[in-house]
Amino acid sequence: MLTDCHQASVLISQASERRLSLTERARLHLHLGVCRACRNFAADLPVLGKAARALAAGLPQSGAEEGAGVEPRPGTKG
Amino acid sequence: MIIADGGHLAWRINDIMGSSREGHPGCSTGKRNYRANGPIQATPAPLAPRREGRTVTGAGPQSHAGTLADPRFLAGIREEMRRFAMHQLRTREEAEDAVQEALVGALKNADSFGGRAALRTWIFAILRNKLADIQRQRQRQHVPTAPEAIDDTLDQGDNPGLFDGRGLWLETQRPSRWDHPEKDLHDRQFLAVFDHCLNRLPPQQGRVFMMREVLELDTDEICAELGLTAGNVHVILHRARLGLRSCLEHNWINQGA
Ligand SMILES: [Zn+2]
Numbered sequence: 001m002l003t004d005c006h007q008a009s010v011l012i013s014q015a016s017e018r019r020l021s022l023t024e025r026a027r028l029h030l031h032l033g034v035c036r037a038c039r040n041f042a043a044d045l046p047v048l049g050k051a052a053r054a055l056a057a058g059l060p061q062s063g064a065e066e067g068a069g070v071e072p073r074p075g076t077k078g
Numbered sequence: 079m080i081i082a083d084g085g086h087l088a089w090r091i092n093d094i095m096g097s098s099r100e101g102h103p104g105c106s107t108g109k110r111n112y113r114a115n116g117p118i119q120a121t122p123a124p125l126a127p128r129r130e131g132r133t134v135t136g137a138g139p140q141s142h143a144g145t146l147a148d149p150r151f152l153a154g155i156r157e158e159m160r161r162f163a164m165h166q167l168r169t170r171e172e173a174e175d176a177v178q179e180a181l182v183g184a185l186k187n188a189d190s191f192g193g194r195a196a197l198r199t200w201i202f203a204i205l206r207n208k209l210a211d212i213q214r215q216r217q218r219q220h221v222p223t224a225p226e227a228i229d230d231t232l233d234q235g236d237n238p239g240l241f242d243g244r245g246l247w248l249e250t251q252r253p254s255r256w257d258h259p260e261k262d263l264h265d266r267q268f269l270a271v272f273d274h275c276l277n278r279l280p281p282q283q284g285r286v287f288m289m290r291e292v293l294e295l296d297t298d299e300i301c302a303e304l305g306l307t308a309g310n311v312h313v314i315l316h317r318a319r320l321g322l323r324s325c326l327e328h329n330w331i332n333q334g335a
Contacts, residue, residue, distance in 0.1 A: 004241070006246075009316065017297055037254075051268070055195065055269050056192065
């Protein structure tokens with residue numbers, strides 16, 4: 001049974017929530033081998049969570065409250 | 079119950095939380111049953127506190143200017159929430175209640191959101207979620223809905239709309255290569271775009287995504303908090319991730335390409 005991109009994206013997302021079964025991992029692996037788009041989706045998925053945490057840690061405001069309650073992020077360069 | 083000012087916020091909230099605490103069914107595995115059946119109210123679940131259970135207090139180790147312990151910020155955001163809720167509910171009282179409940183819900187985890195923008199996004203995700211609950215409940219009771227009811231209450235359709243009939247990425251949705259995602263995490267502009275994308279998610283998706291990724295709750299904890307099944311939570315997270323990726327794709331990754 002072939003895995004399409006939609007199914008692959010489901011597995012990619014669920015892999016952060018639970019342990020995939022052996023079959024699921026095999027199907028995903030096969031699909032990723034032939035699909036660049038899903039590889040990109042998989043590669044970037046952890047970044048979404050990191051972005052949410054970075055945002056939560058503090059988006060610098062242009063206004064007066066700059067730095068309020070904000071933990072400095074390591075390695076902040078352009 | 080009115081939360082009037084920042085000064086007494088901490089104990090007022092503890093008070094409220096203590097008094098309205100009620101048991102939760104936990105994760106069922108049934109497929110249906112999107113929402114818990116009971117009355118939809120502020121239902122602060124016995125969530126394990128992440129950061130040593132410290133709610134927002136004025137005397138915390140960090141400065142809380144720009145957070146809910148700052149009376150000015152709180153007053154401002156309350157007013158904004160009230161206006162937002164008034165558009166969707168019929169009476170001022172109803173709106174006031176929704177705002178109140180959303181604030182109480184948001185406060186439980188407010189200390190996980192150091193940044194003002196993120197805190198605001200979090201609070202509004204909860205408020206929008208609450209309003210959607212009220213609309214849903216109304217529809218169930220066949221009470222005529224206010225004219226400008228929000229339309230994203232049923233955002234859990236089967237096809238996320240990013241794939242074609244064969245389940246392949248639509249041309250316009252295909253994830254392209256993102257060159258320096260790690261570097262972008264330190265980019266203020268990127269985080270602003272990301273914030274915008276989070277705000278554009280259907281309310282429940284935004285809320286669940288933040289519970290998962292910012293509060294770092296696991297599926298069971300989210301289930302218990304929101305009265306969803308594990309399957310629901312996985313579907314919602316999948317939708318949220320697709321939505322965020324797509325929004326970033328169009329507003330950041332592929333910008334100028
Ligand atoms: Zn694919």
